[in-house]
Amino acid sequence: MSRKRRQFFLELLRIVLVILIALILGFVITALVSEEPVEAYQELLTGPIPKISVGEDGLQMRGINRFGNWLEDSITLTLVGLAVAFVFKANQFSLGAEGQIYLGAMAAGIISLFVQAPLAVNISLALIAAAVVGFLWGLVPGILKAYVGADEIVSTLMLNVIAIQIYNLLLIHWLRDPTAGFIGTEFFSETAVLPVVIPGTRVTIALFLAVAAVIATWFVMARTPLGYEIRVIGANLKFAEYGGINTKRAIALSFAVSGLLAGLAGAQLATGLVKQLTLGISVGVGFEGIVVALLARNNPLAVPLAALFYGYLRTGAQIMERSSDVTREVVLIIQAIIILMVTAERLLPLIQAWWRKRRPVEEIISSAESREAADVL
Amino acid sequence: MPPIVEMKDIIKVYPNGVVANKHVDFSVEKGEIHALVGENGAGKSTLMKILYGLEQPTGGRILLNGQAIDIQNPQQAIDLGIGMVHQNFMLVPSFTIAQNIVLGREPRRGQFIDSVAAVRLTEELSREYGLVVDPAARVEATPVGMRQRVEILKTLYRGANLLILDEPTAVLTPQETRDLFQAVHRLVSQGKTVIFITHKLVEVKQISNRVTVMRHGEVTGDVETADVTEEEIAQMMVGRKVFLKIDKPTQPRGQAVAEIRNLSYISETGQPRLRDLSFNVYAGEILGIAGVEGNGQTSLGEVLSGLKPATTGKVMIRGESILGRGPRGVRQAGVAHIPEDRLTNGVALAATIAENLVVDRYYQPPFTRSGVMFPTQMRRQAERLMQEFDIRAAGYEAPIGSLSGGNMQKVVVAREFSSEPALLIAAQPTRGIDIGASEFVRRQLVEKRNEGKAVLLISADLAEIMSLADRIAVMYRGQITAIIENSAGLTEEELGLYMMGVKKQPAEELEQMA
Numbered sequence: 001m002s003r004k005r006r007q008f009f010l011e012l013l014r015i016v017l018v019i020l021i022a023l024i025l026g027f028v029i030t031a032l033v034s035e036e037p038v039e040a041y042q043e044l045l046t047g048p049i050p051k052i053s054v055g056e057d058g059l060q061m062r063g064i065n066r067f068g069n070w071l072e073d074s075i076t077l078t079l080v081g082l083a084v085a086f087v088f089k090a091n092q093f094s095l096g097a098e099g100q101i102y103l104g105a106m107a108a109g110i111i112s113l114f115v116q117a118p119l120a121v122n123i124s125l126a127l128i129a130a131a132v133v134g135f136l137w138g139l140v141p142g143i144l145k146a147y148v149g150a151d152e153i154v155s156t157l158m159l160n161v162i163a164i165q166i167y168n169l170l171l172i173h174w175l176r177d178p179t180a181g182f183i184g185t186e187f188f189s190e191t192a193v194l195p196v197v198i199p200g201t202r203v204t205i206a207l208f209l210a211v212a213a214v215i216a217t218w219f220v221m222a223r224t225p226l227g228y229e230i231r232v233i234g235a236n237l238k239f240a241e242y243g244g245i246n247t248k249r250a251i252a253l254s255f256a257v258s259g260l261l262a263g264l265a266g267a268q269l270a271t272g273l274v275k276q277l278t279l280g281i282s283v284g285v286g287f288e289g290i291v292v293a294l295l296a297r298n299n300p301l302a303v304p305l306a307a308l309f310y311g312y313l314r315t316g317a318q319i320m321e322r323s324s325d326v327t328r329e330v331v332l333i334i335q336a337i338i339i340l341m342v343t344a345e346r347l348l349p350l351i352q353a354w355w356r357k358r359r360p361v362e363e364i365i366s367s368a369e370s371r372e373a374a375d376v377l
Numbered sequence: 378m379p380p381i382v383e384m385k386d387i388i389k390v391y392p393n394g395v396v397a398n399k400h401v402d403f404s405v406e407k408g409e410i411h412a413l414v415g416e417n418g419a420g421k422s423t424l425m426k427i428l429y430g431l432e433q434p435t436g437g438r439i440l441l442n443g444q445a446i447d448i449q450n451p452q453q454a455i456d457l458g459i460g461m462v463h464q465n466f467m468l469v470p471s472f473t474i475a476q477n478i479v480l481g482r483e484p485r486r487g488q489f490i491d492s493v494a495a496v497r498l499t500e501e502l503s504r505e506y507g508l509v510v511d512p513a514a515r516v517e518a519t520p521v522g523m524r525q526r527v528e529i530l531k532t533l534y535r536g537a538n539l540l541i542l543d544e545p546t547a548v549l550t551p552q553e554t555r556d557l558f559q560a561v562h563r564l565v566s567q568g569k570t571v572i573f574i575t576h577k578l579v580e581v582k583q584i585s586n587r588v589t590v591m592r593h594g595e596v597t598g599d600v601e602t603a604d605v606t607e608e609e610i611a612q613m614m615v616g617r618k619v620f621l622k623i624d625k626p627t628q629p630r631g632q633a634v635a636e637i638r639n640l641s642y643i644s645e646t647g648q649p650r651l652r653d654l655s656f657n658v659y660a661g662e663i664l665g666i667a668g669v670e671g672n673g674q675t676s677l678g679e680v681l682s683g684l685k686p687a688t689t690g691k692v693m694i695r696g697e698s699i700l701g702r703g704p705r706g707v708r709q710a711g712v713a714h715i716p717e718d719r720l721t722n723g724v725a726l727a728a729t730i731a732e733n734l735v736v737d738r739y740y741q742p743p744f745t746r747s748g749v750m751f752p753t754q755m756r757r758q759a760e761r762l763m764q765e766f767d768i769r770a771a772g773y774e775a776p777i778g779s780l781s782g783g784n785m786q787k788v789v790v791a792r793e794f795s796s797e798p799a800l801l802i803a804a805q806p807t808r809g810i811d812i813g814a815s816e817f818v819r820r821q822l823v824e825k826r827n828e829g830k831a832v833l834l835i836s837a838d839l840a841e842i843m844s845l846a847d848r849i850a851v852m853y854r855g856q857i858t859a860i861i862e863n864s865a866g867l868t869e870e871e872l873g874l875y876m877m878g879v880k881k882q883p884a885e886e887l888e889q890m891a
Contacts, residue, residue: 235727242684
């Protein structure tokens with residue numbers, strides 16, 4: 001156990017160290033393009049935190065909407081991150097979350113537009129519809145991969161195109177509100193949107209949905225036969241076959257469950273944040289989910305932390321863009337550098353190897369021997 | 378006269394921190410056949426790679442005929458007269474033998490390669506050292522034994538005085554091994570020196586004058602071969618006493634557990650791998666499948682365990698047909714399988730010991746009840762099996778990849794044996810693992826046989842087959858050429874004739890012995 005704990009702390013230390021290096025690099029770039037780099041960078045780093053001040057009218061909180069933006073974004077990212085982590089765990093590189101988000105949003109949106117029922121029934125139906133559609137849309141590349149051998153990267157990217165165009169087709173030719181000045185549906189009625197839990201923000205009960213999804217995903221992965229099958233397939237497909245696991249079924253299901261979670265993320269976008277269906281409702285959130293999953297090392301319990309980190313960065317970047325002279329392009333570059341640094345798995349091992357090289361040979365031999373001795377114990 | 382080669386205080390630390398050689402001293406006299414033995418990971422390959430310029434030592438010096446030298450790459454080693462014959466041959470299959478031998482140093486006539494001279498040079502070399510090859514034959518059309526002779530001739534053509542042979546007998550039949558040994562003696566009589574890497578102790582005694590034993594990156598013995606017994610060498614390799622002989626009580630065999638009839642298998646690429654095999658495996662016996670590697674043994678294991686579909690034929694386990702059932706169906710019929718390729722099939726390196734131990738039973742109670750898995754049960758089983766099978770590891774949470782080859786194999790053995798099979802298929806169960814673990818695995822196999830299980834032992838190690846099996850079936854080109862009782866009078870040479878396809882049992886006799 002102590003070995004495991006040591007590993008965990010090393011990993012944590014690694015991440016903190018790399019984030020620090022990345023932030024320093026980001027500041028260097030900011031300093032190159034900004035007149036007031038310190039102020040601009042401060043917006044990035046502290047923007048999403050609400051400012052509490054004691055004034056004449058007592059306690060005051062400013063920037064609650066910024067804080068809300070952070071949480072809203074993190075909720076969506078958590079759901080998508082779980083979706084990607086689930087299928088990646090089976091060593092299947094599905095890039096289909098984006099399309100599944102669109103169809104999930106569409107399914108939830110249609111329920112919200114056309115079903116007249118009490119709030120609880122209405123939103124339950126919307127969430128279930130999004131989950132089912134996501135599951136089925138995910139099953140398609142899963143079956144293609146498992147039974148026909150279609151490369152999942154190609155098939156999921158193509159299915160994304162199809163899903164987004166189906167969404168556009170339905171929206172433009174059937175669902176749009178002809179009186180609106182842009183392409184979009186009417187706003188959903190009060191009984192068809194997720195209730196807000198933090199006033200002044202768009203943080204809805206999707207927060208609890210995300211927490212439940214984290215726990216459920218962890219449970220499936222760690223405590224069910226399907227989760228075991230997926231982990232073993234991800235570790236060594238040949239071994240899974242040899243052991244008698246029905247690998248085709250498990251691979252197809254890994255795609256489908258991933259689609260289910262992405263579908264829910266689509267429902268959160270439609271019925272929680274936008275409250276209507278619009279063109280381009282998800283601007284690449286499906287791909288941001290890949291970043292979250294990579295940051296979390298595909299561990300469901302780490303996904304919300306990764307989502308909060310990445311959501312913070314995204315929100316901070318937006319605030320920096322709005323309230324400083326740093327342009328959007330530069331903000332995106334800084335964001336990308338930070339992610340690159342964090343996901344560069346070999347970065348720290350390389351530093352360690354370099355460090356080791358500087359130590360004299362005798363020391364290495366003796367430390368290796370003490371390690372061997374420890375292993376025998 | 379100084380030794381032909383002297384390696385002093387060699388230290389090698391790989392970039393990942395593994396210490397392969399710790400202060401190794403190694404010297405070889407001119408005209409010697411010097412065996413270098415040690416278990417996998419003992420550091421013998423690293424030491425030879427350093428000598429051949431494939432690796433750079435972290436510390437230490439190398440003297441050649443008393444002169445300090447620095448070997449940066451294999452080309453320099455060759456120029457200094459050091460040649461190495463690798464375990465995996467490095468020949469161009471579509472070239473002729475003569476072309477392969479002169480490759481890179483072709484005799485020329487003007488701007489063109491003089492192929493007549495190449496053939497002549499090959500014939501001269503072949504005659505001089507008694508290594509018979511056919512210069513005009515394409516390498517792909519020649520048997521393994523000849524390819525090896527080509528490799529040796531190649532190094533001689535490049536002027537090698539010191540030859541390093543890396544486990545040269547691993548792929549040879551007994552007859553080919555005997556021929557090789559004769560050739561090695563002839564090389565020495567012509568003034569060459571040979572370093573012979575092996576882990577077969579019988580061969581050490583047969584061929585070498587001196588032997589250096591390595592363990593954990595250190596030299597644990599450097600002795601005249603005549604002064605030590607096989608057991609003593611084994612002890613130096615393992616660090617404790619080892620029993621090489623395994624007692625096997627005679628017992629009557631029971632019912633046929635597995636009945637295989639007219640089994641054929643054609644691979645996905647259209648190669649016939651198994652041709653019309655018929656045999657039984659009986660309760661309480663070990664049936665050994667002998668043969669030179671690549672004669673269908675791998676396919677036999679894969680088809681019987683359900684990993685590959687049979688093309689035609691029947692396989693019955695306790696009267697139940699298992700063909701077309703897939704690995705899980707075969708396992709449920711009572712078959713366990715120690716796979717030939719441990720790293721590919723036998724384990725998932727990134728998964729923990731506990732996870733690796735349940736791959737065939739995770740869906741059953743007590744591991745899963747009402748669709749929920751209980752990791753505590755996995756842990757409990759892992760702790761029990763680790764103790765029972767003496768698996769040395771940091772704990773059940775340790776990833777398999779962190780274990781030694783021997784301990785990894787013990788995990789496989791623990792899983793397969795604990796499933797209480799009726800038929801146990803063990804494919805190359807001791808390949809690449811240390812002597813201690815090999816001894817353990819062999820003992821376990823005999824124990825299962827004594828308990829009345831049927832054991833099918835597929836092994837390229839003839840000595841292993843002869844010491845364990847009750848009956849021996851020999852495979853040659855996908856066919857069974859003989860099924861023989863393993864009696865005291867049976868010799869390796871006789872089996873060798875069947876292994877090479879020179880002899881074949883008549884059909885009636887085969888049927889009778891099935």
